[in-house]
Amino acid sequence: MKTPNGYEMIQLFEQFAPKHLAMEGDKIGLQIGTLNKPIRRIMITLDVLEHVVDEAIVHEIDLIIAHHPPIFRPLKHIVTDQPYGRMIEKCIKHNIAIYAAHTNLDIAKGGVNDWIAEALQLQNVDVLVPTYEEPLKKLVVYVPRTHADAVRKAMGDAGAGHIGNYSHCTFNSEGIGTFLPEEGANPFIGQQGKLETVEEVRIETIVPARLQRKVIRAMLQTHPYEEVAYDVYPLDNKGTTYGLGRIGTLSEEMTLQQFAEHVKTSLHVPAVRVVGELASRVRKVAVIGGDGNKYIHEAKMSGADVYVTGDLYYHVAHDALMLGLNVVDPGHHVEKVMKEGVANVLKTMCAQQKFDVDIYVSQTNTEPFTFI
Ligand SMILES: [Zn+2]
Numbered sequence: 001m002k003t004p005n006g007y008e009m010i011q012l013f014e015q016f017a018p019k020h021l022a023m024e025g026d027k028i029g030l031q032i033g034t035l036n037k038p039i040r041r042i043m044i045t046l047d048v049l050e051h052v053v054d055e056a057i058v059h060e061i062d063l064i065i066a067h068h069p070p071i072f073r074p075l076k077h078i079v080t081d082q083p084y085g086r087m088i089e090k091c092i093k094h095n096i097a098i099y100a101a102h103t104n105l106d107i108a109k110g111g112v113n114d115w116i117a118e119a120l121q122l123q124n125v126d127v128l129v130p131t132y133e134e135p136l137k138k139l140v141v142y143v144p145r146t147h148a149d150a151v152r153k154a155m156g157d158a159g160a161g162h163i164g165n166y167s168h169c170t171f172n173s174e175g176i177g178t179f180l181p182e183e184g185a186n187p188f189i190g191q192q193g194k195l196e197t198v199e200e201v202r203i204e205t206i207v208p209a210r211l212q213r214k215v216i217r218a219m220l221q222t223h224p225y226e227e228v229a230y231d232v233y234p235l236d237n238k239g240t241t242y243g244l245g246r247i248g249t250l251s252e253e254m255t256l257q258q259f260a261e262h263v264k265t266s267l268h269v270p271a272v273r274v275v276g277e278l279a280s281r282v283r284k285v286a287v288i289g290g291d292g293n294k295y296i297h298e299a300k301m302s303g304a305d306v307y308v309t310g311d312l313y314y315h316v317a318h319d320a321l322m323l324g325l326n327v328v329d330p331g332h333h334v335e336k337v338m339k340e341g342v343a344n345v346l347k348t349m350c351a352q353q354k355f356d357v358d359i360y361v362s363q364t365n366t367e368p369f370t371f372i
Contacts, residue, residue, distance in 0.1 A: 001356035006035025006063060006097060009042070009357065012349050013065065013101070017111060018210075021132055021242055022104040027069040032088060033097030039063050044342045045362035046335055048098055050087040052364045057094050059360055064091075065346075067112070067338045069100035105338060106244055107131060110345070112289045113246045115337040119266045120285065120308070122248025127241055128286050129298045134239035135209040140202060141219055141230040142177055144189070148201040151222045155203075158218035159211040162239075170205045177229070188224045208239050245288035245295060245309075247302045253283040256326050259306060267334045270371040275317045276326030282306040289335045300325045310334065333367040 004012075010030070022028050043061040045052050048070035056064055070087070079085040091098055106112045117125045139160060143151045155161065156168030163169050177200035181187040190196035207215045212232065220228055254262065257278040264272055282305035288295055292309030293316045299307035300323045307325055310332035320327045339361045350357045 001354050003038045003040055004353070004355045004357065006030075006037055006039050009039045009063065009355070010035055010099060012353060012355070013099075013346065016345050016349070017101045017105045017108040019104055021107040022102065023107075023131065023244075026103045027072050028100050028102050028104055031069055031071045031098045031100055032091045033095065035063075035097060035099075037062065037095070037097075039357055041358045041360060042346065043360045043362050044339045044346075045364070045366070046333070046338060047366035048087065049364070049366055050083045050090070052362055052366065053087050053090045053094075053096065055362055055364050056096050057090065061096055061360065063097045063099060065342060066098060066100050067102060067105060067335055069102055070098060101342075103244070105342070106289060107242050109240075109242070112335055112338050112341070113244070113287060115341040116267070116287050116289050116308075116334060117246040117248050119337060120248075120263065120287065121251065121266065122246065122285055122287070123251060125246050125248035127243035128245030128247045128288065128302055129295055130241045130243040132242040134242070136235045136237060136239045137207045137209055137212050138204060138233040138235055139207050139212070139215060139219075139230065140204045140233070141223070141228065142200045142202055143223060144177075144225075145174070145199045145201055147222065147224050148172065148203065151219055152203055152205075154218040154222040155205055155207075155215050158215045160207045160215045161205040162208070163206065170203050172204075173202045175200060175202060186226055188226060206235070245286060245292060245298075247284065247286045247304060250283050250285060253281050256280050256282055256306060256328075259285075260328050263308060263328050263330050267330050267337070269330045269334060272331075273312060273329040274327070275312070275320050275329075276306070280305075280326060282326060289337075290332050296320050296323065296325060296327070331367070331369065333369075336367075 039062045041061050042063045043056050045066050047068045048066045078088050080089040152170055161169035177198045180195045181190055181192045189198055256276050259282050260272050260274050284303055284305045286299040286302050286304035287308040291311035293313055307327045310329055312329040343359045343361045346359050
């Protein structure tokens with residue numbers, strides 16, 4: 001077991017919620033403090049308020065991972081006799097770093113919206129609003145026949161050749177490679193100054209752009225040649241689609257009223273606001289954690305019977321009525337599911353890496369509303 005530094009810890013976390021998934025202009029990443037220090041205790045929170053930082057001080061936290069970035073609008077001042085300034089001052093004085101994973105955590109596979117969809121027991125879950133399609137590359141490498149199996153396996157193990165539910169997909173054609181080792185060469189086959197011909201296999205496979213370097217490294221390590229001939233082509237077809245919100249179905253149809261009760265119990269909220277006819281039947285559910293006002297048309301277009309999202313505005317509720325889209329608003333605070341969600345992901349990742357880190361879930365309630 002080892003104690004990681006902040007960079008190692010965040011690099012690991014960003015394998016789960018990579019920054020490039022965030023919506024443009026989102027304020028994500030390290031916001032306060034430094035990652036250049038050992039990380040022994042991490043606290044996960046939805047919001048960073050002064051009493052959340054007080055909790056972190058008591059628990060000797062080195063790093064807070066928050067969903068809502070505490071610095072979102074440009075800072076005009078840090079006045080330390082006011083709660084906001086004091087919050088920042090306390091973080092700096094107690095050497096607590098704050099890192100925000102916001103829309104990248106919403107969009108991540110298995111992230112906030114998947115946790116909410118899971119809590120609502122939705123099935124056949126898919127992305128509601130696509131925001132990012134993973135670019136793909138074609139990798140072609142020429143390998144002597146004796147080493148083709150090993151190179152194919154190394155590339156597949158590194159993530160190449162993933163198509164749907166299939167891994168290690170390649171196409172192979174045989175041919176003759178030629179080369180003439182020049183002065184200074186140390187050839188695996190043949191000798192300097194003599195034209196060689198070798199039976200080779202042309203292996204082609206597909207690689208997500210983010211794995212390109214890893215796959216090429218694995219290929220080079222297994223390939224016997226001193227100089228390896230390989231080509232990388234850009235592709236127009238795309239890999240995995242990422243996006244905001246999820247759409248899925250309930251195992252059985254229910255009334256909007258029953259569904260509203262289901263949302264209350266599943267997401268542990270004392271009340272919900274409902275738009276639509278309570279007796280209407282619902283089965284297909286669209287969901288966006290937090291504020292999904294902007295996406296009611298996407299929810300309607302997706303064929304959802306009901307849309308679950310928070311912070312619903314009065315006029316957007318009218319728009320939904322006119323669209324004939326039922327809405328259940330359980331509030332923004334349902335995103336609290338991220339606390340346990342991120343903690344579980346980090347515990348698994350730290351165990352795999354043998355990182356000796358305590359993951360602590362904030363117990364502070366940051367729901368600003370009281371329901372009476
Ligand atoms: Zn939010």
